Amino acid sequence: MKKSIFLLVLLSFGLASFAQETASNYDEKLAKSLNADERGMKKYVFCLLKTGSNTTATKEESQKLFEGHMTNIGRLAKEGKLVVAGPFMKNDRNYRGLYIFNVETIDDANLLVASDPAVKANLLEAELTLWYSSAALQETLKIHDKITKPKM
Structure with missing residues (x-):
């Protein structure tokens, strides 16, 4: 049970940090100026x-x-x-x-x-x-x- 909770917490932190990293760098104005699609x-x-x-x-x-x-x-x-x-x-x-x-x-x-x-x-x-x-x-x-x- 402790291992399951530990893995769940670890996974949650990993997903949260990934979501913050990808969302914080996006520059919509730059993307549009370069004709980038949603993948850049x-x-x-x-x-x-x-x-x-x-x-x-x-x-x-x-x-x-x-x-x-x-x-x-x-x-x-x-x-x-x-x-x-x-x-x-x-x-x-x-x-x-x-x-x-x-x-x-x-x-x-x-x-x-x-x-x-x-x-x-x-x-x-x-x-x-x-x-x-x-x-x-x-x-x-x-x-x-x-x-x-x-x-x-």
Whole structure:
């Protein structure tokens, strides 16, 4: 009997503390501003960038196209259309990088991918899929700016 009462009390404290933790942090205004659903999640489009079919570009052409690629990344990020981007380390799968687009359809993401000079020139190939993740990802760039040292 004592063990049953002890377990009941322990369970009650556990549930009470869990309920307090989950209810106290919710920010409805922030959730709405990020288009979060009741789970704090939303749809994105995940883009896997792979080595493209263009093997004839010169070093100078590739360099110019990748400068345009980086400029395009910056533009899409400033517009709020791109929440995460980055290269993969050397690998044997021809994976070059990824984008996470802040759009809800593959068609919308295709328009954004088409604006990338390296993709247009077939130096990179994009593979797109719908992805469901935390709506808070959209805040990544704001945090990134706070941890990036300015160029001197």
